[in-house]
Every structure is written in structure tokens, then in C-alpha cells.
Amino acid sequence: QNLSGNEIRTLFLDFYTQRGHQILPSASLVPEDPTVLLTIAGMLPFKPVFLGQRTPEFNRATTSQKCIRTNDIENVGRTKRHHTFFEMLGNFSFGDYFKEQAIAWGWEISTKVFGLSPNNLVVSVFEDDDEAYNIWRDRIGVKQARIKRMGADDNFWTSGPTGPCGPCSEIYYDFHPERGDENIDLEDDSRFIEFYNLVFMQYNRDASGNLTPLQNKNIDTGMGLDRMAQILQKVPNNYETDLIFPIIQTAAQIAGIDYHVSDDKTKVSLKVIGDHVRAVVHMIADEIRASNVGRGYVLRRLIRRVVRHGRLIGITGEFITQVAERAIALSESAYPNVRQREAAIKAELQREEVNFLKTLERGEKLLEEIIQEVKQQGKTSISGESAFTLYDTYGFPLELTQEIAAENNLTIDEAEFDAEMEKQRTRAKEAHETIDLTVQSSLDKLAEQINVTEFLGYTQPAATAKVE
Numbered sequence: 001q002n003l004s005g006n007e008i009r010t011l012f013l014d015f016y017t018q019r020g021h022q023i024l025p026s027a028s029l030v031p032e033d034p035t036v037l038l039t040i041a042g043m044l045p046f047k048p049v050f051l052g053q054r055t056p057e058f059n060r061a062t063t064s065q066k067c068i069r070t071n072d073i074e075n076v077g078r079t080k081r082h083h084t085f086f087e088m089l090g091n092f093s094f095g096d097y098f099k100e101q102a103i104a105w106g107w108e109i110s111t112k113v114f115g116l117s118p119n120n121l122v123v124s125v126f127e128d129d130d131e132a133y134n135i136w137r138d139r140i141g142v143k144q145a146r147i148k149r150m151g152a153d154d155n156f157w158t159s160g161p162t163g164p165c166g167p168c169s170e171i172y173y174d175f176h177p178e179r180g181d182e183n184i185d186l187e188d189d190s191r192f193i194e195f196y197n198l199v200f201m202q203y204n205r206d207a208s209g210n211l212t213p214l215q216n217k218n219i220d221t222g223m224g225l226d227r228m229a230q231i232l233q234k235v236p237n238n239y240e241t242d243l244i245f246p247i248i249q250t251a252a253q254i255a256g257i258d259y260h261v262s263d264d265k266t267k268v269s270l271k272v273i274g275d276h277v278r279a280v281v282h283m284i285a286d287e288i289r290a291s292n293v294g295r296g297y298v299l300r301r302l303i304r305r306v307v308r309h310g311r312l313i314g315i316t317g318e319f320i321t322q323v324a325e326r327a328i329a330l331s332e333s334a335y336p337n338v339r340q341r342e343a344a345i346k347a348e349l350q351r352e353e354v355n356f357l358k359t360l361e362r363g364e365k366l367l368e369e370i371i372q373e374v375k376q377q378g379k380t381s382i383s384g385e386s387a388f389t390l391y392d393t394y395g396f397p398l399e400l401t402q403e404i405a406a407e408n409n410l411t412i413d414e415a416e417f418d419a420e421m422e423k424q425r426t427r428a429k430e431a432h433e434t435i436d437l438t439v440q441s442s443l444d445k446l447a448e449q450i451n452v453t454e455f456l457g458y459t460q461p462a463a464t465a466k467v468e
């Protein structure tokens, strides 16, 4: 009997509770930290603690943290292991235990609680971190050939350009140990999957890139719940676990197709729908609303991708609330707020879907004509001006036009698109300045009445943050 996703989460939290960690609930996907758009890791809610700005109530904590990583959007459905929304299981030490203990427990939970055979495990350490290397080899007894030294890209963890950071050590699962210790390439995802990252958080990086030691040495870890489920449920990818596959099946059912006999392209669309619907359900549960800036734009973009991929697999009408219902049912035991926010979630999703379907239909027609014309002229690229019209008038994000263009082996003139965007910004600014001159005094009055500072904190960085 394989462990369910819910059981894996509970086993992880229980293991660390028994070792003196306080269980804390997942923080919101909307971080308090203004330097990031969305919660991208379990450590984020503890950032002030790591920086010594807040004294923690406990010196050991364990969580299952909801995360969203927009940098993985393009990986969704294309790799076996990346989601936008996923849960990160973590154990944290705030100036308490450090490397040796974190490694020992990391190994113990992997091999004893989750029962993974040491023959199936490989670990990585930061290239200069002899201390971690020696602990793995001497204290844990991992074969030298199965400890890999890696560079800063993989094994020096940072939560952003500035902030707490440190060398890390990762545990990988090896699906094919019979291929031998001589050929270990951790980048080869047909053989390996990273599932647990142990970060030895001991520096703060400032804006000019300097590292200064933190007051305390801390431990920050992250185990991907969906990845552990893939391993333990012996399914070929994260998407076929009990945490997400039922959502995919609901979408397939609406489309009248069967996932298991679908071609790769259809499977990608189903995975995108499964992943994104789960993401948007949690985002709206955490009170994010669709808009054209910051995280609101991330939400809008994810919803639009769901609608678009629905059409690719033959769904013509509205379907998103029905799929969302399945996602809500799947996560409500661990996240009761999702059911509490059901009405708001469905209303927001439906409104966005209906609006987008309308513009999509008009835009798709136009784009089809453009593509025909470009092909007739023997060109390989769509003008930036056309792409901008689709963006500005039909709500087509550039990425969507690019995606459809790519399906037709065409590219977009991005430089021209950017230039059009810039022109529009200038126009908007001029318009804005005119307003400022004429109604400045009434605007000032308005500003006094509403508490603008509260909003500036996040619309500012959010509006300029890159969504990719």
C-alpha cells in the first residue's frame, strides 16, 4: 500500500514534532516580505527571524508551506517534477541545531520513515563544503561515489538577490541505480530527481553582493511533497500522484478524452490545467484577485492559460469552476480555507473565464488571419505591431501569441512589440500628467481619504516584477 500525499505530509510533520519542532500552519501565498511577489519557499515566513529582526517563539519549527514559483511556468507539464503551485515540507532551526543534526535527520526520515533504500539515494554538497562532505561520508556512511560536489548554481541557496543564504546539500532519488556509480549526472532527469534540500543558512547577502555572517547559524530545509509522492507512489511524474491526478482526470472527462491514451501534446495541456487550476484555487483562497499588475497578473495569466489549454484539447464552453471544484475537494482537508472561500473562488474564476473566452474568440480569429497572411508572404515572423494589437485590444498576453505562433512555426518580433509597449506607456504618462495638472487638488484630497501607503508597498515592486 503506497502512502498518500496527505499521509506523507503528516509523517513528515510528526517526525519533526517528535524531535522538538513546533508545527506551524502554512503562511499565505501573499508574503509579508515586499521583495518577493509570492511565497516561493518554506523559509520565506521566517526570513525576519533568520535576519535577526524578529525573535522566534520557538527555536525549531516544521511546516508544510504552500508555494508558487512562476519561474517554473514553462516547465509545467514539460518536466516530470515542476509545478507552479506545490507544497514544501520543511524543518527549521533558528540558531539551534546545525549541519550535522540536519543531515542526520534528513537521512533518517528519507530512509526510515519513507523507507527509501540507501542504494537509491545520491547526495550533493556545495563544492567548498568539506564539512558537509565529511558528515555524509563518515557519519552517515554514504559511498564517496554517491556524494557529488556541485557549484553555486545548484548548491548555494538564496531566496532572491539579497537576504539570508548559504551553502546547501541536496538529496536525490536514483530511479536506476543499476546504471552504476560511474555515470552519475544529477542533471539527468530520466534517472534522478532532487527531493530534499538542506540549506545551511549562515550568511546575509547585501545589495552589492557581499556576504556577512548571520548572528546565528540556522537550518532551512525543503522537501517537495509532490516529488516525494511521485517516488513513493511509483508513478512516472508528479502529475500522476493522488495530489493532482484527480484534477487532470476531471478535465479529461469534460473534454471526453482519456489521459492514458492521449498523445504527448494533449498530456501537456492536461498537466497545465491540473497544475494551474490548483494554483489559482489557492491564490484566490489567499485573497489574490485577477488584475494586470503583480500577483494579480500572475493569477490572470494562469487562468488564461487554463482556458487556452482547455480549448486545445477540445473543450469549447466554460469548464474551469467544475475543475476547480475537484481541486477544492482534494485540498480541503489540509487547507480548510479553500472550502471556506469556495464561492469567491468560483465567482472570480468564472468571471475571468467568461471575459477571456469572449476576447479569445475574437482575438483567435484575428490571429488566424494574421498567420495566414504572414505565411502567404513567405515570412517566418509576426510583426510586433500585430502582437501588440492582440495584447492591447484582445487581452492576449505576448506569451500566448508566442505560443500560438510557435505552434505554426512562427516567431514574434519582440523588439518591435517592446517598442509599441513603450510608446503606449509614454502616451499613458502624458495623459496622466494632463490629469495631474487639471485635477491635482482634488486628487490630493482623495489621497488623504484613502490609506494609500498600505497599497504602495506591494503594487510598487509587483508592477515592475517580471512574471516569467
Ligand code: ATP
Residues within 6 Å of the ligand: 069, 072, 081, 082, 083, 084, 085, 086, 088, 194, 195, 196, 197, 222, 223, 224, 225, 226, 227
Ligand atoms: P529543481 O532543481 O528541481 O528546479 P530547486 O533546486 O529549484 O529544484 P529548491 O529551491 O531547492 O528547488 O526547493 C526545495 C525543494 O522543493 C526541492 O528539492 C523540490 O523537492 C521542491 N521543489 C522546488 N521547486 C519545485 C517545483 N517547481 N515543483 C515542485 N516541487 C518543487
Ligand code: MG
Residues within 6 Å of the ligand: none
Ligand atoms: Mg528550480
Ligand code: MG
Residues within 6 Å of the ligand: 154, 194
Ligand atoms: Mg535544484
Ligand code: MG
Residues within 6 Å of the ligand: 154, 170, 194, 197
Ligand atoms: Mg534545490
